[in-house]
Amino acid sequence: MEFFDDIEVNIIKTIVKLYNYNKCLMLYAEDLTDETFLPPINEIRDANDHIMRVFAVVFGFGDTGKETEHEYIKSNLNAALSHVYRATYEHLDYIKIYQHEAIQNNLANIYPETLATVFPEYYRDINPRLVDAINIIPDYRKRKNIADPNLEQVEAYMAIIETTKKDYNEIIRMLPSLNEYQAKKLRDNWKRRLIDFVSGIIVILLGTAIYSYIFS
Amino acid sequence: MGVRKEIWNKDLREIRVNKEATRHHAQKYRMGSVRLATGRIRTKEEFEQDKKRILSIKLP
Numbered sequence: 001m002e003f004f005d006d007i008e009v010n011i012i013k014t015i016v017k018l019y020n021y022n023k024c025l026m027l028y029a030e031d032l033t034d035e036t037f038l039p040p041i042n043e044i045r046d047a048n049d050h051i052m053r054v055f056a057v058v059f060g061f062g063d064t065g066k067e068t069e070h071e072y073i074k075s076n077l078n079a080a081l082s083h084v085y086r087a088t089y090e091h092l093d094y095i096k097i098y099q100h101e102a103i104q105n106n107l108a109n110i111y112p113e114t115l116a117t118v119f120p121e122y123y124r125d126i127n128p129r130l131v132d133a134i135n136i137i138p139d140y141r142k143r144k145n146i147a148d149p150n151l152e153q154v155e156a157y158m159a160i161i162e163t164t165k166k167d168y169n170e171i172i173r174m175l176p177s178l179n180e181y182q183a184k185k186l187r188d189n190w191k192r193r194l195i196d197f198v199s200g201i202i203v204i205l206l207g208t209a210i211y212s213y214i215f216s
Numbered sequence: 217m218g219v220r221k222e223i224w225n226k227d228l229r230e231i232r233v234n235k236e237a238t239r240h241h242a243q244k245y246r247m248g249s250v251r252l253a254t255g256r257i258r259t260k261e262e263f264e265q266d267k268k269r270i271l272s273i274k275l276p
Contacts, residue, residue: 053225115276
């Protein structure tokens with residue numbers, strides 16, 4: 001560690017932590033959509049390039065230009081950190097959208113009345129949380145201040161993603177009950193309609209018979 | 217050849233992908249991630265389109 005001063009060591013620690021968060025998000029994002037999202041790959045590749053520039057200086061075959069070695073190391077470590085930070089936000093934004101879609105798809109054929117009856121937690125807790133998740137986790141492209149990475153904020157957003165993952169699993173667990181209730185409701189509705197129809201026919205027939213009897 | 221110092225401070229170009237071409241040539245290139253080699257990639261443009269569509273549909 002003699003190559004790096006305390007400030008540099010702290011930046012490296014932050015990069016390593018953030019990279020770990022980003023890797024978790026990357027694995028989950030790939031599970032969610034079965035595809036790899038390209039923008040964070042670009043960011044990680046750029047981060048790696050800046051880290052390699054640092055190691056090149058450490059091992060004596062870099063080019064610091066007009067900067068001193070430590071100025072050069074710091075500026076490249078900060079650049080690497082910014083790239084990993086952006087990659088993390090790209091993933092957070094990506095995951096929140098596809099989590100939302102996965103939930104939409106699974107609940108597409110479930111009536112609100114079914115949800116309210118069989119799964120009251122959905123409207124009480126889960127739905128407000130899902131709506132909040134979409135609004136709270138920012139679209140990083142709209143954020144202007146990306147130069148000052150805030151690890152606590154990232155951890156808070158990751159916690160939201162984790163909660164949505166649990167909510168999604170709970171929805172999946174409830175789906176058989178929701179579908180069963182809905183199928184039963186539909187059967188009951190058909191029965192009721194059939195009974196109404198048959199009753200209507202009987203009333204008409206009786207009415208016709210009475211009318212014929214009276215006026216014949 | 218040795219290490220070329222002048223290369224260090226050049227920035228890399230952004231990766232751009234043509235998914236159809238990648239899928240078409242998948243059999244020829246088996247290096248690296250199978251996911252990437254077979255065109256299972258989502259680009260920024262595709263994501264932005266999906267995002268608009270998904271956010272326009274409300275949850276029940």
